[in-house]
Amino acid sequence: MSSHAHAAHAVPHAPTGFISKYIFSTDHKVIGIQYYLLALTAVFVGILLSLLMRFHLVWPGAHLPFVPGGVMTPEAYASLVTMHGTIMVFFVLTTAPQGGFGNYFLPIQIGAADMAFPRLNMLSFWVTFLAFVCIVAAFFVPGGAPLSGWTGYAPLSGLGSVTGPGEGWGQTMWIFSIALFCLGALLGALNFIATTIDMRAPGMTLFRMPLTCWGWFVTAILGLLAFGVLLAGGLLLLLDRSAGTSFFAPANVVVNDQLQPHNGGSPLLWQHLFWFFGHPEVYIAILPGMGVASHVLSTFSRKPVFGYRAMAMAICAIGFLGFMVWGHHMFVSGMSPTSAFNFSVLTMSIGVPSAIKTFNWLGTLWGGKIQLKTPMLFALGFVSLFVSGGLSGLFLAQPAVDNLLHGTYYVVAHFHLVMGVAAIFGIFAATYFWFPKMFGRMMSEPLGKLHFWITFAGAYCIFMPMHFLGIAGGIRRYADYTGVQYLAHLQPLHYFMTISAFITGAAQLVFLWNFCWSLKFGEKAPSINPWNATTLEWTTASPPPLDNFAGNYPSVYRGPYDFSVPGAKEDFVPQHLAPELVARVR
Amino acid sequence: MRDRKGSRGSAATAGLLALLIVIMVVVTVYVFVSRPAWSVPPPSITSVGELVDHQYSMTLWVTGVVFVLSQLGLAYAVVRFRDHGQKAHFTRGNNTMEWLWTSATIILFVGLGLLGRKAWVDVRFTEAAPDAIQIEVTANQFVFNFRYPGADGKFGRLDPKLISASTGNAVGIDPNDPAGNDDIVVPTLTVPVNREIDLEIKSQDVIHNFFVRELRLQQDAVPGLVVPLHFTANAIGQYEIVCTQLCGLGHYRMRSVLNVVSYDDYQKFLKEQAPPAPGQ
Numbered sequence: 001m002s003s004h005a006h007a008a009h010a011v012p013h014a015p016t017g018f019i020s021k022y023i024f025s026t027d028h029k030v031i032g033i034q035y036y037l038l039a040l041t042a043v044f045v046g047i048l049l050s051l052l053m054r055f056h057l058v059w060p061g062a063h064l065p066f067v068p069g070g071v072m073t074p075e076a077y078a079s080l081v082t083m084h085g086t087i088m089v090f091f092v093l094t095t096a097p098q099g100g101f102g103n104y105f106l107p108i109q110i111g112a113a114d115m116a117f118p119r120l121n122m123l124s125f126w127v128t129f130l131a132f133v134c135i136v137a138a139f140f141v142p143g144g145a146p147l148s149g150w151t152g153y154a155p156l157s158g159l160g161s162v163t164g165p166g167e168g169w170g171q172t173m174w175i176f177s178i179a180l181f182c183l184g185a186l187l188g189a190l191n192f193i194a195t196t197i198d199m200r201a202p203g204m205t206l207f208r209m210p211l212t213c214w215g216w217f218v219t220a221i222l223g224l225l226a227f228g229v230l231l232a233g234g235l236l237l238l239l240d241r242s243a244g245t246s247f248f249a250p251a252n253v254v255v256n257d258q259l260q261p262h263n264g265g266s267p268l269l270w271q272h273l274f275w276f277f278g279h280p281e282v283y284i285a286i287l288p289g290m291g292v293a294s295h296v297l298s299t300f301s302r303k304p305v306f307g308y309r310a311m312a313m314a315i316c317a318i319g320f321l322g323f324m325v326w327g328h329h330m331f332v333s334g335m336s337p338t339s340a341f342n343f344s345v346l347t348m349s350i351g352v353p354s355a356i357k358t359f360n361w362l363g364t365l366w367g368g369k370i371q372l373k374t375p376m377l378f379a380l381g382f383v384s385l386f387v388s389g390g391l392s393g394l395f396l397a398q399p400a401v402d403n404l405l406h407g408t409y410y411v412v413a414h415f416h417l418v419m420g421v422a423a424i425f426g427i428f429a430a431t432y433f434w435f436p437k438m439f440g441r442m443m444s445e446p447l448g449k450l451h452f453w454i455t456f457a458g459a460y461c462i463f464m465p466m467h468f469l470g471i472a473g474g475i476r477r478y479a480d481y482t483g484v485q486y487l488a489h490l491q492p493l494h495y496f497m498t499i500s501a502f503i504t505g506a507a508q509l510v511f512l513w514n515f516c517w518s519l520k521f522g523e524k525a526p527s528i529n530p531w532n533a534t535t536l537e538w539t540t541a542s543p544p545p546l547d548n549f550a551g552n553y554p555s556v557y558r559g560p561y562d563f564s565v566p567g568a569k570e571d572f573v574p575q576h577l578a579p580e581l582v583a584r585v586r
Numbered sequence: 587m588r589d590r591k592g593s594r595g596s597a598a599t600a601g602l603l604a605l606l607i608v609i610m611v612v613v614t615v616y617v618f619v620s621r622p623a624w625s626v627p628p629p630s631i632t633s634v635g636e637l638v639d640h641q642y643s644m645t646l647w648v649t650g651v652v653f654v655l656s657q658l659g660l661a662y663a664v665v666r667f668r669d670h671g672q673k674a675h676f677t678r679g680n681n682t683m684e685w686l687w688t689s690a691t692i693i694l695f696v697g698l699g700l701l702g703r704k705a706w707v708d709v710r711f712t713e714a715a716p717d718a719i720q721i722e723v724t725a726n727q728f729v730f731n732f733r734y735p736g737a738d739g740k741f742g743r744l745d746p747k748l749i750s751a752s753t754g755n756a757v758g759i760d761p762n763d764p765a766g767n768d769d770i771v772v773p774t775l776t777v778p779v780n781r782e783i784d785l786e787i788k789s790q791d792v793i794h795n796f797f798v799r800e801l802r803l804q805q806d807a808v809p810g811l812v813v814p815l816h817f818t819a820n821a822i823g824q825y826e827i828v829c830t831q832l833c834g835l836g837h838y839r840m841r842s843v844l845n846v847v848s849y850d851d852y853q854k855f856l857k858e859q860a861p862p863a864p865g866q
Contacts, residue, residue: 074838074839075835078834153793155792156793159791165835252746252809253791253809254726255792256727265810268808304676304677307683308678310679310684332805333806334808337707349692351695352688359683363679366667367677368667368675369672372603372664384660394649394695394698395642398702399702400638400706401641401702404804406797407804407831408830456606469624472627475829476830482838483839493624563674
């Protein structure tokens, strides 16, 4: 009787209706997939916007699809800049790694049946979904999408449509969207933190967690501290626009010869609030990718992560220092030069934990038995891109050098490599790696490799020349090169980057095809553990049952990366295997 | 048999990845070394600009060495340790090495940051000399205006209610203040060579930016703030002033010109631009 009751408790009944199973599900795995599909939709919208921009930059007079009137106006271009950045940063780079893979795999990797608060989890997804609806709706409101950039600098964003089309309804929709997103992200962060602290399986100490879990855990802490500040900033901006307050608009602002009814606000206050969120956001995007890269590099090198503790500590150090460097976005903003110098030294020091991670990745590869499957290729690509994109940050971290590079394409190249492309490589590595677990089928290796080759080469072809464009003085967010004379001789670089962007964009269709085709027709995963990996998600069915472990909750006996352990028969020893059950070499 | 085929495939994949990385490194280094015109800023025209360039070069050296070594290390590891049937070498790490590269990067990166102090401090911590030439820079959507104090050396009072681009009072000079009668307001910036210029940078509406590549200087123009910026240009010529802060739909065409001229030509410019005395 008691054992029956126990089993009924341990294996809850799966919901049977379509809506409760797939739409308003409280199962973290379904919610993870929902987040992932939201990000997948968003990334193709974002790519489309960037291709429209790249096309316009080299063929400015040409007719374009999706553009009102057929020819791109300068205000339409600025709207694309704004919407591309907003959609990519929030709905792709924040949504896929954390909301998607974090939701799906954090509970399984720590041996839990679900997140700590399943209903809250469902709510956070649907709030995020609503945020996405709001941002897309901004295209269709009177005046069109906002044009103040993803940073929404006040007072351009705070005075209403007098500062430009899109600054009326469009900007308001943007604020609604961001506020909703922050709300969803805050709820999600609470859930991740509670789950990591409270729901770990017996024996799963913090320092036995896979580095992916460290990435998600620290990211959640950053999210909890950062999104609240952006939410507050967004609400104040909304009040400035609609309730006659003046948080961000000073006195004597005159637009088009009209004196604006504001007094006593500070445009720099918005920048402080925005970047107090905005810089940690960079790490929110990249930390899960670092976790995935470490995880995949170790698995496919058949070696433990080199310096596991140093890696976990480096994630914490990056998270901690990440909150003290926001001022490096504001070196030329009019902020005190003393503050700028202090922020500079702190920013240079965040290069230290980043370098620790890079050296340990190389240490993990060194002496390994490297299997170059598609997830591994993307993880290796991640390391290369992270190094390239990270090092260029050391220039921007110095206010003197920033005098030359601020506001140029150099900045665009830097952050695209390090938080855009590297983070997306982390997402791709995770997709190819965990697809067999999520759907029970393998993705096509040849198509995956094709996707990797074009994307890796293409990313460098787009963003390496962009550094030079910036050093030479190419200014970002310009709709056209005709306004400034010296820009004309830099146009050949734009041609090269645009062609590279179109080829790289096309390669993403290969990925989309591979993903959709493999869902239905992919080769069945040969076992529940096709990569011979060690962590808990590989001990359960593919896809895992509703409670993840069908009642057999695992205990954990060792760290996450016991590969090629001397004396063991297999070259991997799973975390859940009791020491007496480990097969030994005779 | 299957193993050998698998290992040949892995050699090709490893080789291709290493090749791509090596090509990327070689091309990048080649461009940095050969310095084609599209990859470098024009020569600097201030002594502070030379400090900036020096700091830039030092940073390029440090990051360049780390970039080349780590990318080539990655390419080497992929080829050398690809799966060809060997056993992986078991290790969990090495604390000596962790300490070594942690301290090395602290010294290198933080040291670089501290060295960069001078080029920043020289412009931003010190004020312009009292005899520097005062010019007020006012940005609005999507033009720059430059105001000179005129013969009396004093700027007239401003009243934002009087700002009217259409009637020619672009910065809102108050006609009731006699100090403003001889103020010169022009859309381009003319300065004498080898004299210190003390700019006061302002904005009327949204945030703009004043950037001249040759000066190696940029500064946001922020409504509600007056930000000082001083420089001494040492080469006669025309240089473009651009806006680097997204300021609305005309951001891309917000431009002006910095004319650096001889002192005589500067005096001539002031005379030509001086407004007619009242009553004339």
